[in-house]
Amino acid sequence: MALTIGQVAAQCGVGVETIRFYEREGLIAQPSRPESGFRKYPPDAVRWVRFIQRAKALGFSLREIKELLSLRVDSAKTCDAVKGRAEAKITDIEKKIGHLQEMKRALVKLTVACRGKRPTSDCPILEALGEGD
Amino acid sequence: MALTIGQVAAQCGVGVETIRFYEREGLIAQPSRPESGFRKYPPDAVRWVRFIQRAKALGFSLREIKELLSLRVDSAKTCDAVKGRAEAKITDIEKKIGHLQEMKRALVKLTVACRGKRPTSDCPILEALGEGD
DNA sequence: ATGCACCCCGTACCATACTACGGTGTCAAC
DNA sequence: GTTGACACCGTAGTATGGTACGGGGTGCAT
The missing domain is CATH 1.10.287 (Helix Hairpins)
Incomplete structure (x- = not known):
């Protein structure tokens, strides 16, 4: 069920390098890396990348998209701040x-x-x- | 009533160079150039530039914006083609x-x-x- | 008639978002 | 156990959309 970077890329219609780029930029989480060092992605990774593509087409910069995506990360912690940012978006x-x-x-x-x-x-x-x- | 490039730029919140850039790229029409060589813009120029800014923020590339704007130019000529492109947009x-x-x-x-x-x-x-x- | 702000042009530089390259390592199939 | 497809990394190059700079000319206000 886990995917290679190439499979994720193909399913999203982007290049492998784009995924690595998003990872470097902190837009998508570091995937697990069993022994070999090869990235192993959960199927959801495809949705993340597609979300990024879609948001880009709607005029959001990668910086803004990162912010959008980060709204989930700390939601347990700083709920009010998250809510504020979400409302601004x-x-x-x-x-x-x-x-x-x-x-x-x-x-x-x-x-x-x-x-x-x-x-x-x-x-x-x-x-x-x-x-x- | 005619505006200098600096006045247009100021009213649109962009730099003078941006206007010249759009002109070079064919996004806005060449303004008249009386003796001195200074560009003289009609007040409508402001709306054009603002339209470009807005469209950019909505995820359209300059190429696409050019196409959007060009829908007006030949409307008298090739009505069907224009209509088709407009419908696609x-x-x-x-x-x-x-x-x-x-x-x-x-x-x-x-x-x-x-x-x-x-x-x-x-x-x-x-x-x-x-x-x- | 002398500033001073503003315009001219061309060229070079910048940020964003990739994209390609080169050399190496892995894995799965035959 | 070798071959071919795919993964790794770092670095460099590209396209888009401006932005800055330098060396000049203009125009109007005093």
């Missing part, structure tokens, strides 16, 4: 969702304008994006 | 929104677990993230 995520919805609305508007007559604005994408922060 | 954005909502749900769950007794899983963040693509 939630706010951050809600902002991102809002911005994406604006972008989506703008693009939908664009396709609609496309369907009918020519768009009236010379930039439908920007047009639908307010100045909101 | 919409799908992409919907996926991002979905992933962010999953992350948010996971974090909310974490804060709730925090409030009451200890979390049951040893990783509440991952726990709420399915294997969905």
Whole structure:
């Protein structure tokens, strides 16, 4: 049931070096290393790496992802601090969702304008994006 | 009403060099250049740069942002192609929104677990993230 | 007409996040 | 028991997205 680094990499669609890199950077835990020195990963390792990939695609830096993942580690210890950081991340995520919805609305508007007559604005994408922060 | 590069930069919270960089990379249009050679920007330039910043924070690469912005340029010409690309971007954005909502749900769950007794899983963040693509 | 802030350009440098390389060791199959 | 695929490590190189620097020119305020 344990996986080699190559198997984890293949299942995540990344290179072996990427996994080692994440380990060096402290994004994923050190796996067990029986005699030979070969890393042995639990199946969950695949989910961790996929989570990292996904979070990256959503605009989080590795530093932020590390913070996200670390929310679990000390949860037994400093519950209030963890809760605070989690809530900050939630706010951050809600902002991102809002911005994406604006972008989506703008693009939908664009396709609609496309369907009918020519768009009236010379930039439908920007047009639908307010100045909101 | 026209702005200097420094004014645009200040209003967007970026450096002058960043604007010139975006121009070199074709993300923003060449502004007019009266006699002196100084760039003169229309007020809208601020919105363009802000759009770029926002899109970056949402995980789009400059290449993708360029594509997003270019959807406006040829809209009069190749309407069908534009519509197709816009629809692809919409799908992409919907996926991002979905992933962010999953992350948010996971974090909310974490804060709730925090409030009451200890979390049951040893990783509440991952726990709420399915294997969905 | 002389500052001084701001603009020009090109080039070089930086941080982030990998990716490749080279030399060596391991393991499993034949 | 040897061969081939895969693992180990450290170091170096790459792509992206800026950021800084140096040596100049401009423009307006005093």
